[in-house]
Structure formats: C-alpha cells, structure tokens
Amino acid sequence: MRLLVTGGAGFIGANFVHRTVADRPDVDVTVLDKLTYAGNRASLDPVAGKITFVHGDIADPELVDRLVANADLVVHFAAESHNDNSLADPTPFVHTNLVGTFTLLEAVRRYDVRYHHISTDEVYGDLALDDPAKFTEATPYNPSSPYSSTKAGSDLLVRAWVRSFGLRATISNCSNNYGPYQHVEKFIPRQITNVLTGVRPKLYGSGANVRDWIHVDDHNSAVWTVIDKGRIGETYLIGADGETDNRTVVETVLELCGMDPEAFDFVTDRPGHDLRYAIDATRLRTELGWEPQYRDFRSGLAATIEWYRSHETWWMPQKTATEAAYERSERILGG
Numbered sequence: 001m002r003l004l005v006t007g008g009a010g011f012i013g014a015n016f017v018h019r020t021v022a023d024r025p026d027v028d029v030t031v032l033d034k035l036t037y038a039g040n041r042a043s044l045d046p047v048a049g050k051i052t053f054v055h056g057d058i059a060d061p062e063l064v065d066r067l068v069a070n071a072d073l074v075v076h077f078a079a080e081s082h083n084d085n086s087l088a089d090p091t092p093f094v095h096t097n098l099v100g101t102f103t104l105l106e107a108v109r110r111y112d113v114r115y116h117h118i119s120t121d122e123v124y125g126d127l128a129l130d131d132p133a134k135f136t137e138a139t140p141y142n143p144s145s146p147y148s149s150t151k152a153g154s155d156l157l158v159r160a161w162v163r164s165f166g167l168r169a170t171i172s173n174c175s176n177n178y179g180p181y182q183h184v185e186k187f188i189p190r191q192i193t194n195v196l197t198g199v200r201p202k203l204y205g206s207g208a209n210v211r212d213w214i215h216v217d218d219h220n221s222a223v224w225t226v227i228d229k230g231r232i233g234e235t236y237l238i239g240a241d242g243e244t245d246n247r248t249v250v251e252t253v254l255e256l257c258g259m260d261p262e263a264f265d266f267v268t269d270r271p272g273h274d275l276r277y278a279i280d281a282t283r284l285r286t287e288l289g290w291e292p293q294y295r296d297f298r299s300g301l302a303a304t305i306e307w308y309r310s311h312e313t314w315w316m317p318q319k320t321a322t323e324a325a326y327e328r329s330e331r332i333l334g335g
C-alpha cells in the first residue's frame, strides 16, 4: 500500500510514521511536510532510508496532485496547530487548515483515493467544569479560536466532499495528546523543558482548566483502527478517559522531576481559554473494538519526561525562539 502522510515531521505525524514503519512493512510511506517552525526533519531520523520525504505545501495544487496520484491512502495530519499562535495571527491557519485541506480533498476526489482526516475535539468548544457531560459524535460544533474554527471548517469540507462527491473518507477527532517529539510550545513539553532548564513553570489563570490527555501512541493506534475498520463517511471520537486539570499536570511534572510541586507561577489567562474538554469514545471502543494501552497518565508522563531529558539536542534549539514568541504574543494580547 502506498501511503501519503501530510505533516509527518510534526508531533503526531512523526509518531504515526514511526509506528507504521515498525508495524506495517507492506506500507510504502511518503511524507509531505512544509517544515514550518513546528516541523522537524530530525523527528524522522529513526526511519531514515525507510520512507520518502517531500518538502512542500499541502496548499500547492500541482505538487499535491502528483503525490496523491501515486497514493492508495492519504492520512492528513498537517495543520497549524497552536491555539495561542492563532490568536496572534490567524492567517497561516486559514491557509493550511482550510485551503490546504481543500487542495488535498480535490486531489483525492480526482483519483478516488481513500482519505483519513485528523482533527481535534476542540471543534466542539468547551464544557463547564462542573458538567458531567462529554463530547460525542453528535455534539454540535462550537469552536472558540481561529485554530479550532479552521479545524472545524476543514472537517465540514470533508463531510461535504463525502456527501457531494462520494469521497471515501473517515474523520477522527482526538483529545489532547502528549508524548515524545511534541514541540516545546505546547503545554506539557513547555512545562517539562522549563523545569529541565531551571525556569519556573507558568500556568494560565487558576489552572482549573481540564484537558482529556491521551498518549500519542494510543491516538495513532486508534487512527489505524479507523482506517482498517471504520465506516466510510463516519466520524470517530478518540479519547482515553484522561481528564486532568492543568494545575495537577504542572504539579505532577514538578514532582516527577524531584522538585517542590508548588514551584510554579500563575500568569494572566488567554482570551477564550476553553474550560474543559472530555471525550466519550464509546463508538470507537464498541463498534471498532479499540482500547488504549496507556491507562496511567502519571507513568506516561514520567516516560515523556525521560524522553525530553534524554533528547535535549532535539528540543533545545526551539526553546529560546518559543519563549521569545510567547513574550511577543503576551504583549500583543495585553497579557
């Protein structure tokens, strides 16, 4: 099988490529990635010589046409993925998440190629902290930020292309991922690398916001489950019952690093900061028989800390630029 993975030099895409090369020797993998600040060629070093890497933009119609013409399956991870950046400048979010997805869909439609679309639970907006409800596939879309609204728009394009043009597509919406190779701008790696470089971690608002954490390997095993067994045209929510508030995450990172769990600072909350996300993955579990492997967030976090500790050369070059970008956007947003 000839597989085209977009965004394969990013966090989840790189882990997906590693897993695919290891588990599926019959799959011939090509990665298309623009190598934005979030893409890192070094994340594909473990599979060097075993995949084809193409440096380019998913919104480039000629390039995409040529690559999709030679694929049996497209798995679309490429995105602008950071909420905070989308508040500072939504432009690349519209380009990549909307125009880029549209460009892929048109090519996939031309060649009738099977397509799997990677999305987020953030398209559903947020839940109240004291609400026992969880997101399901039937929850109405209610995105809060330019990031989540452009992801929601891309999901709707896929649904329309299925309905109008008979595209052979599936969609998955996953909760917050953690694990190796995640850019240091994201919440968990930022806290870990702050602690490892002797900087006090920062927490937005009161830290009561809840995220539903899932290990990246569990997300990717679910993606393969949907590709193998999912019904065409369906959406599957991916989550592993990992609800944890941000304050607990920071305290646990500090504790696992042998520090005082209270050694962090509170900073002004960001606008529109979603309160709580929680996924009900019943459809994926009951219809497709998927189960997560990482059931203990604390031990998954400990393994992730170990990875960052032993891969300083991977993340250190990004760290200074990331913290400078945070300072700039906090100034723009008046934080």
Ligand SMILES: NC(=O)c1ccc[n+]([C@@H]2O[C@H](COP(=O)([O-])OP(=O)(O)OC[C@H]3O[C@@H](n4cnc5c(N)ncnc54)[C@H](O)[C@@H]3O)[C@@H](O)[C@H]2O)c1
Residues within 6 Å of the ligand: 006, 007, 008, 009, 010, 011, 012, 013, 032, 033, 034, 035, 036, 037, 038, 039, 040, 056, 057, 058, 059, 076, 077, 078, 079, 080, 081, 082, 095, 096, 100, 118, 119, 120, 121, 151, 173, 174, 175, 176, 177, 178, 182, 183
């Ligand atoms: N990180 C999470 O917790 C999470 C949760 C649910 C869903 N998702 C979704 O999973 C996907 C991957 O997220 P991630 O965290 O790995 O993101 P990431 O930011 O780590 O990686 C994105 C990758 O896409 C590439 N890219 C960006 N614009 C491109 C373009 N125009 N053309 C080609 N490549 C381009 C980047 O270079 C990078 O390698 C996204 O679609 C995201 O919405 C992420």
